[in-house]
Amino acid sequence: MSEPSTPSTSAVSSPSLSSIETPPPPGTPPILHQNTIDPDAPWLVQKYGGTSVGKFASQIAENIVPCNKLAIVCSARSGSTKALGTTNLLLLAASEALKRVPPTPSPQRSGTVTPFTDSPIPRSSRTGSPPDTPAALVDQSVNSVASFSKTVDVICSEHITAAHSCVRGKELLAELEAEIIKDCENLRAFLYATQVYSIVGFGEKLGCKIIAAALRDRGIDAEYISLENIVPPYDEVDGSLGQDFYDRVSVAFAERVRQCGPRVPVVTGFFGPVPGSLLRQVGRGYTDLAAALLAAGLGASELQIWKEVDGIFTADPRKVPTARIIPVISPEEAAELTYYGSEVVHPFTMEQVIRKKIPIRIKNVENPRGGGTVIDPEADLESEQPRSDFGGAFVDGILTNGHINGSGTPRQRLPTAVTIKERIVVLNVQSNRKSVSHGFLAGIFSTLDRFGVVVDLISTSEVFVSMAIEDVLDRKLQARLVRDLEKIGIVSVHHDMAILSMVGLQMRNMVGIAGRMFTTLAQGNVNIEMISQGANEINISCVLDARDAVKALNLIHQSCLQIKPEGPKGRVGPWLF
Structure with missing residues (x-):
């Protein structure tokens, strides 16, 4: 794309968003901010x-992006409503494209049926009959594509509106608008051919x-990069999604990004x-995974995940007014919180970065x-020594993430989050004693x-099993399971x-914390259906009535999780939304 003409840049043409140009020769005065x-x-x-x-x-463009060795990974933009989110619209358009219109009798031979085919029909032909195509078949094709074509129009309109809101240069805006329209027309052609797997990206x-x-x-000086054709051939990875596959993908990502030069x-x-399908294997969190693989391949100093919250809190701040943010959390705690209801970072995605000793910062x-929250691969939150990195905070002589008072005396440890x-x-199954315990x-x-x-949780004896599962099965399927x-x-x-879960590395050695948890619930008149202790000893969970959930959380x-009134305040821990 061309940069808007100014007295200092009128003779300089910026590279296109969809192409790569040779970096300027050494000694050339920089016109744009570059890596x-x-x-x-x-x-x-x-x-x-x-x-x-x-x-x-x-x-993002004005206040966040620093001028250093930086790579940016973007998700599909959300819309003015959840239903208008780009990925939701794309999946809607895909489902519309896959619908079949009932065949109509052919006007050429009475009593026969002309099937609707999946051949792409150019957009221009929607106003007239393509050569050698019966009028009835054209009408049928028009009806079958009208629904998803309108959805594509919405996608195009949403992104053009977004472009006008953040790009000021007329020439740059015109070229971006042209590329959006071109991409949407390509999408329309894909949908005509019902190639659903190709449209999600x-x-x-x-x-x-x-953003570029x-x-x-x-x-x-930014360059747009698409990674859609960069995954190694399947025969090289034996069609497997083991760690070797992701290591190869990580290297391929890094090699492509390094080609951008400055x-x-x-x-x-x-x-x-x-x-096995990216959506089926990874789900809608594939953008986080792409960023993690890129960070690992580049050996990045840090992976930053930018959201619309300040970081991770001790509890859901929408439900617990006294919830507080934490500067540092261990990967084990972050993974445990993700499993039990928070939206931190998926453990598999986190693993790709943590195994390379790269911290993840949520901002x-x-x-x-704001400093955000750091998921530190080298965090030793059980240590009694203060940490100097990532800015551990002191409040009235208390290290908030190390539990050390001003005199160096260790003080009582607290759980990290709830x-x-x-x-x-909850499914309870009691043996009918016709089978032995292992059977x-x-x-x-x-x-x-x-x-x-x-x-999610299980509690067992030889003849009785209690299980907590997510309520995701429809009633008919659930009845069949029962x-x-x-x-x-x-x-x-x-x-x-x-499920109410209390999480913290310190809980391994925290005598009496389970007793305090269940005594508190009993005093609050909260009934407990089942109890489970995590195998890693950093999680204590129980199941209770959903009507008591917010009350129990508080x-x-x-x-x-709070320092008592007689002691200094300022204890922090994680929760993310």
Whole structure:
């Protein structure tokens, strides 16, 4: 794209968003802000989510992006409503494209049927009959594509509006608008051919082009990069999604980004089809995974995940007014919180970075000067020694993440966070004593496996099993599951439950903390359905009625996670939204 003409840049043409040009020769005065060319400078990888790309593109370009060795990864932008989110619209358009219109009788031969084919029909032909095509078939084709074509129009309109809101230069805006229209027309052609697997990444393409244009509009030399065709061939990785596959992908990502030279790469979070389907294997969090793989391949100094919150809190601040932010958390604690209801970073995604000893920092797009929360791969939060890195804070002589008072005397440790996971169903199965214990348990788990059920919590004895699972099965499928379990034993089902989990590395050696937790709930008149202790000893969980969830959350936060009034205040811990 061309930079808007100014007295200092009128003779300089900026590179296109969809092409790579040779970097300027050594000694050329810099016109735009660029990445450093120092080969020893560490990389910084920033990932921006859909809401950030959708609402804060201008703020990202103006206030956040630093001028160092930086790579940016973007999600598909969110819309003005959840339904207008780009990925949601793309999946809607895909489902519309796959619909078939009932065939109509051919006018050429009475009593025969002309089937609707999947051949692409150019957009221009929607107003007239293509050569050698019966009029009835054209009408049928028009009807079948009208729905998803309108959805594509919405996608195009949403992104053009976003472009006008954050790009000021007329020439740059005109070229960006032309690229958005071209991409949407390509999407329309893909949909005509019902190639659904190819369309999901369009959201990342459009979002990245808007961010790249916004950066260039503000004097930062940015280059758009699509990773959709960069995944190694399947035969090289035996069609497997083992760690070796992701290591190869990580190296490929890094090699492509390094080709940008001094420009700031703006990279799509979608990286094309993988063995077994990216959406099925990884899910909608593939953008976080792409950023993690890129950070690992580049050996980045840090992976920053930018959201719309200040970091991780001791509890959901929307439900617990006294919840506080934490500067540092261990990967084990972050993973445990993700499993039990928070939205930190998926453990598998986190593993790709942590195994390379790269910290992950969660920051707020609306508060870029805030320190955020660091998931530190080398955090030793059980140590009694203060940490000097990442800014451990002292409050009235107390190290908030090290529990040391002013005289150096260790003080009482506290759990790190408390979380609630709602929409839980409890299944209780009591043996009918027709099978021995190992057959009883084997029968239960094989039945759950057939239905694809994941158990969040379990409590067992030789003849009785209680399981907490997410309420994701429809009622008919759930009834079938219960009928199959009734062949093994007596089954009872409890709906509208919630899992309350207290998390903290320090809890391994925290005498009496479980007693305090359950005593607090009892005094608050909260009934407990089942109890489970995590195998890693950093999590104590219980299941209770969903109606008591917020009440229990506040009781435990006040009783177990806050420094008592007689002591200094300022204890912090994690929770993310």
